[in-house]
Amino acid sequence: MDISRNAIIAKGLVKTFKKKARRKYLVGPKIGKDELIYAVNGVDLEVKKGELFGLLGPNGAGKTTLVKCLSTLLLPNRGTALINGHDIIDDPIAARESIGITTGGERTLYWKLSGRDNLRYFAALYGLSSAKAHERIDYLLEIMGLQEKQDERIEKYSTGMRQKISICRALIHDPLVLLLDEPTLGLDPSFSRFIRSFIKKDLNETRGKTILLTTHYMDEADQLCDRIAIMNNGKIVAVDTPENLKKSIPHDEVLEVKCVGTADFEGIGQRMYYRTENGVSVYRIHAEYVEEIMSEVIKAADSAKILSMNVTKPTLEDVFIHLTGARLTGESREE
Amino acid sequence: MFWAIFPILWVIPFIFQGEALVGGMNSPEFGELAGTERFVPFVLIGAIVSTYLFSSLYGMGGSIRMESYWGTLEYILGSPARKISVLMGKALSESISSTLFVATQMVICIFGFGLTLAVGKILPILLTMLLLVAGLYGMAIALAGVTLQIKESRSLVHTIEYLFYLFSPIRYPVGIHPLIASVSVIIPLTYALIAIRGVWLLNQPINALWRNIGILAVLDVVFIAFGYSIFYFMEKKVRKSGAVSQY
Numbered sequence: 091m092d093i094s095r096n097a098i099i100a101k102g103l104v105k106t107f108k109k110k111a112r113r114k115y116l117v118g119p120k121i122g123k124d125e126l127i128y129a130v131n132g133v134d135l136e137v138k139k140g141e142l143f144g145l146l147g148p149n150g151a152g153k154t155t156l157v158k159c160l161s162t163l164l165l166p167n168r169g170t171a172l173i174n175g176h177d178i179i180d181d182p183i184a185a186r187e188s189i190g191i192t193t194g195g196e197r198t199l200y201w202k203l204s205g206r207d208n209l210r211y212f213a214a215l216y217g218l219s220s221a222k223a224h225e226r227i228d229y230l231l232e233i234m235g236l237q238e239k240q241d242e243r244i245e246k247y248s249t250g251m252r253q254k255i256s257i258c259r260a261l262i263h264d265p266l267v268l269l270l271d272e273p274t275l276g277l278d279p280s281f282s283r284f285i286r287s288f289i290k291k292d293l294n295e296t297r298g299k300t301i302l303l304t305t306h307y308m309d310e311a312d313q314l315c316d317r318i319a320i321m322n323n324g325k326i327v328a329v330d331t332p333e334n335l336k337k338s339i340p341h342d343e344v345l346e347v348k349c350v351g352t353a354d355f356e357g358i359g360q361r362m363y364y365r366t367e368n369g370v371s372v373y374r375i376h377a378e379y380v381e382e383i384m385s386e387v388i389k390a391a392d393s394a395k396i397l398s399m400n401v402t403k404p405t406l407e408d409v410f411i412h413l414t415g416a417r418l419t420g421e422s423r424e425e
Numbered sequence: 426m427f428w429a430i431f432p433i434l435w436v437i438p439f440i441f442q443g444e445a446l447v448g449g450m451n452s453p454e455f456g457e458l459a460g461t462e463r464f465v466p467f468v469l470i471g472a473i474v475s476t477y478l479f480s481s482l483y484g485m486g487g488s489i490r491m492e493s494y495w496g497t498l499e500y501i502l503g504s505p506a507r508k509i510s511v512l513m514g515k516a517l518s519e520s521i522s523s524t525l526f527v528a529t530q531m532v533i534c535i536f537g538f539g540l541t542l543a544v545g546k547i548l549p550i551l552l553t554m555l556l557l558v559a560g561l562y563g564m565a566i567a568l569a570g571v572t573l574q575i576k577e578s579r580s581l582v583h584t585i586e587y588l589f590y591l592f593s594p595i596r597y598p599v600g601i602h603p604l605i606a607s608v609s610v611i612i613p614l615t616y617a618l619i620a621i622r623g624v625w626l627l628n629q630p631i632n633a634l635w636r637n638i639g640i641l642a643v644l645d646v647v648f649i650a651f652g653y654s655i656f657y658f659m660e661k662k663v664r665k666s667g668a669v670s671q672y
Binding site (some may be wrong): 189215 | 494661
């Protein structure tokens with residue numbers, strides 16, 4: 091483990107949750123057995139200092155649990171992790187001082203307090219003096235463009251503005267490591283663009299923060315991250331740069347067919363998956379030679395009306411399907 | 426204001442009940458058990474002191490519950506701040522509001538029910554109250570820890586509250602029943618109420634306070650150590666179980 095080069099090191103992290111079997115009555119025998127769920131299953135991870143590292147996976151893959159273990163909110167069953175050289179189990183307070191965290195969801199702030207007062211409270215929790223807190227809050231509100239709204243109650247903020255305050259909170263003590271769990275979840279496109287740009291340009295490139303970003307938006311991971319770990323069922327199934335991950339699948343072309351109605355393309359090409367976008371069925375068919383399957387596709391479309399057929403490059407979602415056989419549940423977003 | 430008036434409203438039926446049963450405001454039988462025949466001041470002091478019982482049992486656990494509901498609890502537990510400091514901050518806020526309530530109650534009791542309090546008795550009563558509050562907050566810290574895990578702890582708090590009412594001399598002297606007298610020895614409220622009533626109603630000298638204050642101080646240490654151990658244990662448990670993220 092190279093502490094000098096890596097800001098985050100996880101070694102054999104395991105986190106399980108027990109799902110208790112139900113009882114028919116308040117007392118008495120259980121129906122079935124207690125089940126042990128491996129939310130994080132033997133994760134090894136190294137994130138370099140100053141790196142923007144993505145955790146990509148579908149809902150339930152274990153991304154949030156991993157982030158919560160790294161942030162000391164959850165105690166792992168086995169293994170450990172070092173944040174900026176501090177062990178999350180043996181020295182959690184020092185680890186917490188190095189971390190800034192945002193988790194998804196709007197209800198993580200005091201709605202009856204103003205944006206500024208929320209930040210003042212969390213600054214106190216991180217041990218900032220009043221003067222230092224004042225200085226940091228002014229600075230953060232300015233770069234987020236929230237000075238005019240700073241004295242309004244959070245309940246009057248839009249979802250995007252609340253997320254900006256959440257990011258300000260994560261940055262209040264100027265931490266070296268940021269754990270950003272789905273930072274653009276539920277935001278409209280303009281706020282998403284702002285947050286993405288802020289994460290990439292301001293936090294990572296300009297300030298050199300080490301960022302662990304979880305997302306189930308493949309385009310977000312693709313655009314932002316230096317390296318990506320693909321997670322499924324609590325395990326990391328691949329780690330590399332987005333480009334290398336996309337190169338890792340055996341065919342470098344995918345036929346994307348958009349049509350109205352459903353078509354039966356099963357058995358065509360090597361692998362196929364399907365999603366709907368605004369009522370349009372989108373099929374992505376992987377094949378070694380895409381030209382060879384086009385006539386089969388047109389024939390199989392049958393009653394469905396084909397709107398377009400495009401030969402595209404593999405995406406991270408294609409990589410995910412190639413590696414796991416499942417598909418990411420999050421849709422890519424129109425922007 | 427509700428919490429200031431509520432204990433008084435709560436106590437009025439007992440005053441009328443006592444008056445109906447004993448046929449007046451004084452009772453020799455009551456005096457044999459309580460050391461004073463003045464039933465009304467006895468119950469009023471119980472009502473005033475029990476304000477701290479209300480606020481401490483409901484305050485800290487309720488506050489943890491609200492943090493959990495607001496989604497801010499994770500950020501508090503994920504911060505490097507010492508959790509005992511955060512709890513003490515909440516306790517301080519509760520103490521200030523409770524003290525304002527008690528002051529309001531005192532005014533109502535003095536002007537409404539003719540309760541008198543000599544200035545020289547205020548300091549020893551305040552000292553006793555301070556020690557009582559410390560012990561009760563030990564219990565409150567434990568309940569805050571339990572709330573981390575079970576979230577809705579109101580049933581448990583209600584049960585503890587009623588046990589405290591049953592086994593301490595808030596409404597009646599504990600000498601009323603041998604079992605109540607036996608259990609009351611481990612409840613800080615017992616010593617606080619005996620000491621405060623001794624000074625306030627029975628005109629006992631300050632020296633007579635020391636025994637009860639000593640016991641109260643020992644119970645404080647026990648309750649605070651117990652409360653913090655439970656909180657520490659529960660905090661670790663919720664970090665293991667994942668209950669910290671649930672609401």
